[in-house]
Amino acid sequence: xxxxxxxxxxxxxxxxxxxxxxxxxxxxxxxxxxxxxxxxxxxxxxxxxxxxxxxxxxxxxxxxxxxxxxxxxxxxxxxxxxxxxxxxxxxxxxxxxxxxxxxxxxxxxxxxxxxxxxxxxxxxxxxxxxxxxxxxxxxxxxxxxxxxxxxxxxxxxxxxxxxxxxxxxxxxxxxxxxxxxxxxxxxxxxxxxxxxxxxxxxxxxxxxxxxxxxxxxxxxxxxxxxxxxxxxxxxxxxxxxxxxxxxxxxxxxxxxxxxxxxxxxxxxxxxxxxxxxxxxxxxxxxxxxxxxxxxxxxxxxxxxxxxxxxxxxxxxxxxxxxxxxxxxxxxxxxxxxxxxxxxxxxxxxxxxxxxxxxxxxxxx
Amino acid sequence: xxxxxxxxxxxxxxxxxxxxxxxxxxxxxxxxxxxxxxxxxxxxxxxxxxxxxxxxxxxxxxxxxxxxxxxxxxxxxxxxxxxxxxxxxxxxxxxxxxxxxxxxxxxxxxxxxxxxxxxxxxxx
Numbered sequence: 001x002x003x004x005x006x007x008x009x010x011x012x013x014x015x016x017x018x019x020x021x022x023x024x025x026x027x028x029x030x031x032x033x034x035x036x037x038x039x040x041x042x043x044x045x046x047x048x049x050x051x052x053x054x055x056x057x058x059x060x061x062x063x064x065x066x067x068x069x070x071x072x073x074x075x076x077x078x079x080x081x082x083x084x085x086x087x088x089x090x091x092x093x094x095x096x097x098x099x100x101x102x103x104x105x106x107x108x109x110x111x112x113x114x115x116x117x118x119x120x121x122x123x124x125x126x127x128x129x130x131x132x133x134x135x136x137x138x139x140x141x142x143x144x145x146x147x148x149x150x151x152x153x154x155x156x157x158x159x160x161x162x163x164x165x166x167x168x169x170x171x172x173x174x175x176x177x178x179x180x181x182x183x184x185x186x187x188x189x190x191x192x193x194x195x196x197x198x199x200x201x202x203x204x205x206x207x208x209x210x211x212x213x214x215x216x217x218x219x220x221x222x223x224x225x226x227x228x229x230x231x232x233x234x235x236x237x238x239x240x241x242x243x244x245x246x247x248x249x250x251x252x253x254x255x256x257x258x259x260x261x262x263x264x265x266x267x268x269x270x271x272x273x274x275x276x277x278x279x280x281x282x283x284x285x286x287x288x289x290x291x292x293x294x295x296x297x298x299x300x301x302x303x304x305x306x307x308x309x310x311x312x313x314x315x316x317x318x319x320x321x322x323x324x325x326x327x328x329x330x331x332x333x334x335x336x337x338x339x340x341x342x343x344x345x346x347x348x349x350x351x352x353x354x355x356x357x358x359x360x361x362x363x364x
Numbered sequence: 365x366x367x368x369x370x371x372x373x374x375x376x377x378x379x380x381x382x383x384x385x386x387x388x389x390x391x392x393x394x395x396x397x398x399x400x401x402x403x404x405x406x407x408x409x410x411x412x413x414x415x416x417x418x419x420x421x422x423x424x425x426x427x428x429x430x431x432x433x434x435x436x437x438x439x440x441x442x443x444x445x446x447x448x449x450x451x452x453x454x455x456x457x458x459x460x461x462x463x464x465x466x467x468x469x470x471x472x473x474x475x476x477x478x479x480x481x482x483x484x485x486x487x488x
Contacts, residue, residue, distance in 0.1 A: 042371045046378045096390045104403045116383040123379035127372055138371040145448060146372075167405045168422045175426065179487075182437045189444045197451035262406050267390030271383050330487035333433070337485045341440070341476065345469060348447070352454060352462050 005301045009134045016041050045137050049126060057277040058088040064318055071322040098266035103166065106263060110164030115264070115271035117157030122278035125150045129285050130205050132295045132303035143204035144196060147286060148189050151241070154279065155181045158250070158260050161272070165263035173259020176329060177243065177250035183333055184240035184247075187340035191233040194226050194344075194351035195290050198364050208294035210364070219293040223364050226351040231291045233344050238283035239317060240336070242276060246324040249332055284313040432484045436476075443472055 003010070019040055023033045062077070062085060069076025077084030102111055128143040130136040140146050155178055162174015196202060198220060199210045211219045220227040240247035251259040261272050288294060288309040297305030327335070358364045450457075450465055479485060 038367065039370075039374070042374055043378075046371075046375055050378060050382055096393050097395070098390075099395050099397065100390065101398070101402055103405045105405050112387075116380065116387070119383040120376075120379045123382060124376055127375045137375065138368050140368060140372070163423075165405075166422055169406065171422050175430065179430065179433050183433060186437060186440045186444075190440075190447070193444070193447045193451045196448060197454050200452055200455045202448065202452060257406065266394060267387055270390075271386060333487045334485065337436075337476075338480065342473075345473060348451075349466060349469065352465070355455070 005133065007301065008132065008303065012041070012045070015044065042137070049137060050123060053123065053126065053278060053281070054274075056281055057274055058092070060277050060281065060314065061088040061091065061273075063314070067315070067318045068322055071319070092270070095267050095270035100266040100268060101263075103263055105166040107164040107166065110160050111263070112268070114157050114161035114164055114260075115268045115275070117160060118154050119157075119271045119275040119278065121150045121153035121157075122275045122282060125282050126278075126285075128204050129282075129289065130208055130294055131306055132301070135295075135303060136205065139203060139205050141201075141203045144192055144202045144207075144290075147204075147282075148185075148192070151279070151282070152181075152185055154275065157275075161260040161264070165260070167263050169257040169262045170260050172256050173250045173262070176256075177260060180243070180247065180249055180332060180336075181241055183336040184237040184340070187233050187336060187344045188237040188241060190341065190344035191230045191237070191347060192290065194230045194347050195220055197348070197351045198223060198226070198355050198358070204289050204294075208289060208296065211293040212296055214362070215298070216293060216296070218362075218364060219291065220364065221291040223354075223358055226347060226354050226358075227291065229343065229347050229350070231287070233340050233347065234290070235287060235313075235316075237336070237340055238287065239320065240332070242279040242283055244280065244317060245321040246327050247332060248326060249329050280314070280317065281310070284310045284317065287313055429484075432479075436479055436484070439472070439475065443468075 016037060019037045020033070023037055026033070028036070065087070066076045066084065068074075077087040080086040080090045102108055125147050127137050128140050128146050130139075158177045158181070159174045162170045162172075162177065165171070195207065199207045201207065201210075216222075221231050243250050251261075256262075261269055264272060285306075288306065292309050292313075295302035295306040297308075300308075355364070446468070447465075450461060454461055
């Protein structure tokens with residue numbers, strides 16, 4: 001059991017040890033050897049994490065399509081591989097061999113850079129997520145701030161796509177996307193303040209540790225009334241931040257074709273798609289870390305618990321997507337500024353008042 | 365401290381390389397057969413012959429109202445920059461910090477209410 005719990009930590013230690021043994025043969029100064037081993041090890045961690053994320057995206061695409069099909073009383077993908085499991089792989093291959101079309105009128109440089117600017121920050125934010133006990137690429141003491149800061153870069157990429165395409169649907173989609181993502185970022189970051197206040201730290205590892213006691217009752221989701229309010233505000237604004245139905249105004253197939261990716265094809269479009277799923281996965285992992293005790297849970301290994309919780313939230317998001325119709329654009333902006341922002345502001349004061357009481361009764 | 369940010373820098377490099385490599389791979393594999401009608405801007409219900417270059421250009425001036433959102437966003441984002449350190453240190457600071465932050469938030473709520481009353485939060 002202990003072996004399984006610490007599987008990846010042990011693997012890391014073993015590999016680091018092997019590298020040290022290898023580097024010892026070079027007869028370097030101790031400091032140089034340590035630096036080289038540390039650099040190689042972090043590179044290994046980053047590449048493994050990146051491959052893992054790509055795998056997760058493939059799983060999410062399959063899950064989303066299968067789920068949508070089930071909810072709409074269809075069968076969904078079932079031709080490629082067992083249960084259609086290889087469908088995302090086939091899609092990826094198709095993406096690679098599709099012709100890339102840049103319209104004559106488009107700003108070529110901006111048009112090409114946009115998908116990179118969308119996909120790269122989404123990966124970057126995963127740098128601080130604790131995936132299990134001792135399983136994090138880097139433990140920044142400003143983890144929460146890092147996630148929030150990096151997460152907002154993607155907005156620029158989407159606007160670049162809208163502007164660079166020189167197409168009216170793209171421009172409208174880009175404009176809407178910026179307005180929406182900027183508006184929903186405010187309640188999202190405001191609501192995290194309540195959690196930071198209860199923990200007294202910005203490090204995601206400390207936030208997870210703070211939720212360890214009482215067999216799960218110290219998860220912030222149970223810190224009544226602050227936690228549940230914060231979670232609902234966070235989850236709704238996170239769904240809006242990643243442009244998923246019912247908040248998919250920027251893409252709105254039935255009104256502005258496909259918004260910012262109207263003029264994209266092939267791998268560039270694929271990168272937007274991948275970026276979208278990275279972001280969706282990211283907001284769910286952060287929600288789990290902040291509100292559901294991160295990787296903590298009984299019996300099963302920590303990383304398994306983490307994935308179970310993340311996938312529960314992802315399924316919730318898919319359910320919401322399949323159930324609700326799209327917001328109207330003015331209702332959408334109104335919902336951010338007139339409902340979520342006031343609730344988040346009140347929640348901060350509530351958290352400040354409730355924290356001493358909750359601490360006294362041991363709920364947090 | 366420095367090595368942590370070293371890892372973050374490494375992360376940034378790999379994160380930027382990942383989409384670039386994907387694009388480069390696709391560039392090697394994919395076919396390249398452009399023609400005039402493929403390269404026109406997408407339009408719904410019009411043939412590309414009766415859709416001259418001038419009509420395709422959409423880089424226009426946007427209405428000012430739109431930028432109000434950006435302004436309000438900047439106000440609130442800067443507020444958040446103040447809120448995070450306050451929240452981290454709250455347990456050590458006690459009642460004084462609470463009152464001070466309540467005043468700070470009250471000023472911002474007044475600003476939000478003003479913008480709301482003026483109809484700046486309406487999307488038109």
